[in-house]
Amino acid sequence: MDPVINHQPPSPATAETAIECRELTKKFGDFIAVDRISFRVQRCEIFGFLGANGAGKTTAMRMLCGLSYPSSGHATVAGFDVYRQQEKIKQHIGYMSQKFSLYDDLTPLENIKFFGGVYGVAEKEIRERSHDLVRSLGLDREANKLVGGLPLGWKQKLAFAVALFHRPRIVFLDEPTGGVDPVTRRQFWDMIYEAAEKGVTIFVTTHYMDESEYCNRVTIMVDGKIEALDTPANLKHRFACDNMDEVFYRLARTARRSDS
Amino acid sequence: MKQLFVFIRKEFYHVFRDRRTLLILFGLPLVQILLFGYALTSEVKNIALVVTNASNDVLGQQLTNQLQASAFFKVQEQQLSPTEIERAFKKGHIKAALIIPSGFGSDFIKARHATLQVLTDGSEPNISKTVLQYVTAIVQDFQRAQQPATSVAFTITPELRMLYNEEGNGSINYVPGVLALILMIVCTALTSVAVVREKETGTMEILLVSPFKPVMVLVAKAIPFLILSLVNFAFILLLAVYILNVPIAGSLFLLFMITLLFIATSLSFGLLISNATNSQQVALLISMMGLMLPTIIFTGFIFPLENMPLPFQWISNLVPAKWYYAAVKSVMLKGLGFAYVWKEMGILCVMTILLLTITVNRFKIRFT
Structure with missing residues (x-):
């Protein structure tokens, strides 16, 4: 079941770099959550970040988003340094966490207006685009009802749309489809492809191996290290597996850490 | 901004x-x-007070009336025996009792000295103290009113004021x-x-x-x-x-x-x-x-x-x-x-x- 839009990533030679990490490390005391990871994400790429719970995915993502400082190593996001230019980074990224992250006691429109405002989108633009957005999500009738009453799938789609509203260059999605039914998940991935087509780089962590097949390239993290990084097709070929599930299992079973 | x-x-x-x-x-x-x-409110009002007047004379009745006129007490006039009074306290019907003994009036006029008994419910110390103060004040007023001004040679009258809250709100x-x-x-x-x-x-x-x-x-x-x-x-x-x-x-x-x-x-x-x-x-x-x-x-x-x-x-x-x-x-x-x-x-x-x-x-x- 391939998504409707077949997204072609740019060829590596010509592509701009969206995210680059070199030896990026995060330690909490003696515990090395992220261990010298290096990778490069191209503009417009859908970059999957896989790993068991506790493998260090979220920690790595938090460093890239400017939520925490790396212990060592280098990284740039949208061309800005994660140590010194966090504020610049924040202006060019969108973020959607694994928890549903809109306000339940606000309407979809109010949520869009709030986050748009916080990201500094001009008021006129918010007014013009928010109604279109609500309509394109099929939320016309719910536009003035509180978000808390919407089904989870719709909430997640809305949250994604909100994360993209200020037109970020890169959007970080931390397990965006957790707990969402398969149909909505498909629709969600359609939205991801659509965004990538428009030039947004997608950095996504996920638990669902079928979703990893939708990514242009996939990273598999085990115990804080990157164990594999390639296109899903190449990974399957290399490990002689039929699907990503097997690839993941083969790599992840060596893990010594597991999340509580 | x-x-x-x-x-x-x-x-x-x-x-x-x-x-x-x-x-x-x-x-x-x-x-x-x-x-x-x-x-x-910490103010004490409408306290159930029983007056047992054994004197049956004018003076005793006047004192009772004066107590009745006060907003602090709800006076019931009843001839109760000491055991009946105690029972009323125990049941909580009354918070205070005033006993006017027989011969109250004549003692006051002839012997120039009369006694009253005031009983209060000590299980509520704050109310008790307030009741005693009120009764004492009313009795003193009453006593002063009974005596011609000339007969008292020396008196000290404290002028009381509650500053910043004159009405005692x-x-x-x-x-x-x-x-x-x-x-x-x-x-x-x-x-x-x-x-x-x-x-x-x-x-x-x-x-x-x-x-x-x-x-x-x-x-x-x-x-x-x-x-x-x-x-x-x-x-x-x-x-x-x-x-x-x-x-x-x-x-x-x-x-x-x-x-x-x-x-x-x-x-x-x-x-x-x-x-x-x-x-x-x-x-x-x-x-x-x-x-x-x-x-x-x-x-x-x-x-x-x-x-x-x-x-x-x-x-x-x-x-x-x-x-x-x-x-x-x-x-x-x-x-x-x-x-x-x-x-x-x-x-x-x-x-x-x-x-x-x-x-x-x-x-x-x-x-x-």
Whole structure:
């Protein structure tokens, strides 16, 4: 079941770099959550970040988003340094966490207006685009009802749309489809492809191996290290597996850490 | 600046869409003012007093009438035996008894000395003391009226005045107390819960990833409650003046400034709590137990601080509400000026700066 839009990533030679990490490390005391990871994400790429719970995915993502400082190593996001230019980074990224992250006691429109405002989108633009957005999500009738009453799938789609509203260059999605039914998940991935087509780089962590097949390239993290990084097709070929599930299992079973 | 405005508007949505917050915000002051003003009054009125008059003479009857005329007592005239009186006390039908012995009038006139027995229910010491004072005062008045002025050679009459509260209005010192309590609840509990809720729902992360400055999140959370607290302040003052007839003797502006300062202290407290916790329940528990209780106990508006053991008096110095209460009392009830409250204001200032410094520093450490 391939998504409707077949997204072609740019060829590596010509592509701009969206995210680059070199030896990026995060330690909490003696515990090395992220261990010298290096990778490069191209503009417009859908970059999957896989790993068991506790493998260090979220920690790595938090460093890239400017939520925490790396212990060592280098990284740039949208061309800005994660140590010194966090504020610049924040202006060019969108973020959607694994928890549903809109306000339940606000309407979809109010949520869009709030986050748009916080990201500094001009008021006129918010007014013009928010109604279109609500309509394109099929939320016309719910536009003035509180978000808390919407089904989870719709909430997640809305949250994604909100994360993209200020037109970020890169959007970080931390397990965006957790707990969402398969149909909505498909629709969600359609939205991801659509965004990538428009030039947004997608950095996504996920638990669902079928979703990893939708990514242009996939990273598999085990115990804080990157164990594999390639296109899903190449990974399957290399490990002689039929699907990503097997690839993941083969790599992840060596893990010594597991999340509580 | 525009971002801040957007944020504050969102905070108001939260407040006005949450029935519980609204109830705390506007229901609580109303209930507390009415409770403290009417129900929890320390004034003693309408005490059930039984008068057993065994004298059957004019003098005894006159004394009884005088007691009846007083608003303090609900007098029942009954000829009861000592055992019957005791039974009435035990059943709680009466709080006090006055026994006029036989020959009361003749003793007074002929022997120039008469006795009365006053019994009170000592299981309620405060009421008992008040009853004894009232009865003594009425009897003395009565005695003075019976004697021709010339017959008394020397008398000392204490002229009594309750300064700043001439009518003995019992609700007068509750108003500053309720003010302190309500502002503490609104600013500390509601603010801390409002911040922690964002952590619980995960929206805090989104805000921290946004270009919105983390410290501004605190500012944006505090401003709506600052505004609502000032509305509350006006509301309580209106209730106090028009319903409880508590006058505002001093400068309204000074009162406003002191309140603004106390609100700042309480908000800083709320923000500090919200930094230290990650769940709404814990935040609420800390605000309620950690601040409400000390506010009630150590402010002095219910339990006099002067009677507490010294260590407790020292502890009370750490409670912001104590200083606020003292300052409001000075300005509102005594009509004093800045010269008399600068110390309290200074202490609140220092507390606020201290709390804010800790809060802002901790907030940075946590999230970057």
